[in-house]
Amino acid sequence: MTVHEIYEALRETFGDSVYGYFDITMAEVPAAPKGKKPPKKPVYLDPHFYVMADHLYEVCHALKTEPHFAFDYLMCLSGVDNQDGKLQAVYHLFSYSHQHKVAFKVDVPLEAPNIPTVSSLWAVANWFEREIYDLFGIQFTGHPALRRLLLPDDWEGHPLRKDYVKPTHYHGLDNTRDPWEEAPANLLAGQTEPTEEVRRFTELGLQTNRTDKL
Structure with missing residues (x-):
C-alpha cells in the first residue's frame, strides 16, 4: 500500500x-x-x-x-x-x-x-x-x-526544547565551563589518573540504588 x-x-x-x-x-x-x-x-x-x-x-x-x-x-x-x-x-x-x-x-x-x-x-x-x-x-x-x-534523574529541564536554559551548576559542579578549553593538564598529557572533579562527576553519573530493569 x-x-x-x-x-x-x-x-x-x-x-x-x-x-x-x-x-x-x-x-x-x-x-x-x-x-x-x-x-x-x-x-x-x-x-x-x-x-x-x-x-x-x-x-x-x-x-x-x-x-x-x-x-x-x-x-x-x-x-x-x-x-x-x-x-x-x-x-x-x-x-x-x-x-x-x-x-x-x-x-x-x-x-x-x-x-x-x-x-x-x-x-x-x-x-x-x-x-x-x-x-x-x-x-x-x-x-x-x-x-x-x-x-x-534530577537534571533540570529538557535540552532539545528551544526554550531550554542550561543550568549553571549541577551538584556544585560548574556547568558553564568549556571542558576542552580548561581540561585538566593531566588529561591533556594523556595521564589516566582522574582528578577529584572527574571522580565526583563519575560518581554522580553512575551511582544508583535502583534494582529495576532499565
Missing part, C-alpha cells in the same frame, strides 16, 4: 482523527552560497500525515494488527520542537510482510505535551519514548517506567 492508501483506509475508520496528508516528492532545491555550484540532487521528503494524540494508540493498534497494514516494526520515533507552541512526535513504521512503510506525526501543546505510549505494541518504543521525554519533556502516558534515559 502507498502512504496515501494507508491514510485513506485509516480515515474510513478514524475519521478526522487522521488528517493533514502531505505528499511532496521534490522540495525546492536550496540556493547555493555565492561562488558555489547548486546541488545536483533534489531534496526528497517522505509523504506523511497527522494523527490526533487522543486516538494515537487505536490508530497504531490498527496499523500493527490489521492484516492489510501489518506494521510489525517501529523504525524510528523522534521528537521535534518547531517553536510554534507545540511539540511533535514523528513515527516511522515498516512492514516486513508487505514491504511498505508509513510516517505520521502527532502534535501536542507545549503546556500539556501528553501522548499515549505505544510500548505495548512495539517494545522498542520503550526507550524511544524515554529519550524523547528526557530531551523534549513529552509525557508518554501509560509508559511502564517513564524516566530519563540519557541525563540524571
Whole structure:
C-alpha cells in the first residue's frame, strides 16, 4: 500500500482523527552560497500525515494488527520542537510482510505535551519514548517506567526544547565551563589518573540504588 492508501483506509475508520496528508516528492532545491555550484540532487521528503494524540494508540493498534497494514516494526520515533507552541512526535513504521512503510506525526501543546505510549505494541518504543521525554519533556502516558534515559534523574529541564536554559551548576559542579578549553593538564598529557572533579562527576553519573530493569 502507498502512504496515501494507508491514510485513506485509516480515515474510513478514524475519521478526522487522521488528517493533514502531505505528499511532496521534490522540495525546492536550496540556493547555493555565492561562488558555489547548486546541488545536483533534489531534496526528497517522505509523504506523511497527522494523527490526533487522543486516538494515537487505536490508530497504531490498527496499523500493527490489521492484516492489510501489518506494521510489525517501529523504525524510528523522534521528537521535534518547531517553536510554534507545540511539540511533535514523528513515527516511522515498516512492514516486513508487505514491504511498505508509513510516517505520521502527532502534535501536542507545549503546556500539556501528553501522548499515549505505544510500548505495548512495539517494545522498542520503550526507550524511544524515554529519550524523547528526557530531551523534549513529552509525557508518554501509560509508559511502564517513564524516566530519563540519557541525563540524571534530577537534571533540570529538557535540552532539545528551544526554550531550554542550561543550568549553571549541577551538584556544585560548574556547568558553564568549556571542558576542552580548561581540561585538566593531566588529561591533556594523556595521564589516566582522574582528578577529584572527574571522580565526583563519575560518581554522580553512575551511582544508583535502583534494582529495576532499565
